[in-house]
Amino acid sequence: MKVAFVEPPPLEGRTAERFAGCTYELYHFPDLVNLYAFTALANAGHDVRYLDCQLDGMGPRGFERWLAADDSDAYVLHGVILSKPTDLAWMRRILETRPSARILLHGPEPTRVAAEYGIDSSVTVFRGEVEGSMPGFLRDGDLRGTTTFESGAPVHHPMAPELSF
DSSP: OEEEEEEOOOSSSOOBOTTTOSSBOSSOOOOHHHHHHHHHHHHTTOEEEEEEHHHHTOOHHHHHHHHHHOOOSEEEEEOOGGGHHHHHHHHHHHHHHOTTOEEEEESHHHHHTGGGGOSSTTEEEEOSOHHHHHHHHHHHOOOTTEEEEETTEEEEOOOOOOOOO
16 A cells, blocks of 8 residues: 655745644654654555655645545644644645545644544544554454544544554
């Protein structure tokens, strides 16, 4: 499966800091939380790609062009409270541009208010340790640790086991 981890450009001109999620950026940090999940999916054999619009200097028009040319099956966003308006707008745009794609969300804000992200049945919110639950979801549809949406209503599935090392 082709999976794109994206950090889309902000709509309001300020970039939300996604690593801790409680401020706007003064300088950019790569989103390590997304990179952990990226590594888990790469290790599970998925074709993964990573697009950080801030690092790549890509604005909304550039992201639109990238999205129109991309052929990913799923798009992963790490959501925090300050990125919510941007994420919701880009989720809608992704689904308009790529109607057969899935949107996979993780992070504190989608976990806290999953129902607010349930804009389509193709959206799945991952709660807890996404590195453990996302590979199983993509491999065999394991719903543990997810919230899915049926007729717009959230369905909270049981938590996935914690990771152990």
